[in-house]
Amino acid sequence: AYVNKLYQFSKDFVFGTSGYHWISTAFRAFLEQRLEGVIEPNDLAIFNLMVDFRKYLEETDHSNNSEKSTEQWFIFVIENKLFYVLDTSICEINDYVAIGSGGELATGAMAMGATPYEAVEIACKLNKDCGGEIKNINIKSKNVL
Numbered sequence: 001a002y003v004n005k006l007y008q009f010s011k012d013f014v015f016g017t018s019g020y021h022w023i024s025t026a027f028r029a030f031l032e033q034r035l036e037g038v039i040e041p042n043d044l045a046i047f048n049l050m051v052d053f054r055k056y057l058e059e060t061d062h063s064n065n066s067e068k069s070t071e072q073w074f075i076f077v078i079e080n081k082l083f084y085v086l087d088t089s090i091c092e093i094n095d096y097v098a099i100g101s102g103g104e105l106a107t108g109a110m111a112m113g114a115t116p117y118e119a120v121e122i123a124c125k126l127n128k129d130c131g132g133e134i135k136n137i138n139i140k141s142k143n144v145l
Helices: 021-034 043-059 103-111 116-126
Strands: 006-010 013-019 072-078 081-086 089-093
Touching: 006 021, 013 021, 021 043, 021 072, 043 081, 043 089, 103 116
Parallel strands: none
Antiparallel strands: 006 013, 013 072, 072 081, 081 089
């Protein structure tokens, strides 16, 4: 079954995740408790957010989930800036990025001129672990979903 892993938390903060669904659910719960829809669009603010999220996982016993790995990929769109996040490694992206099972395939397709939507279609055709509904985000718009 397809699981939605793309969320608009506020008008200026959208995030997508790839990895375990329980982590994306825990991250949403963490944000509801921690934020009032505001996060600064810089790597230090995101780093601090992710450190706090790790503490939240430990404190709420989410880290004892049957899936022991907590590795999770995120894409954050904050005030029209795009960030790739893996745990506490943060990188601002100036062109394009894709995450998940077909992330490298989709990123390669975009490097060769495919639109993001076409790139995900290509990744889904080439990787058996990809699939489901394709959602497209335009970060140049204030209404990003």
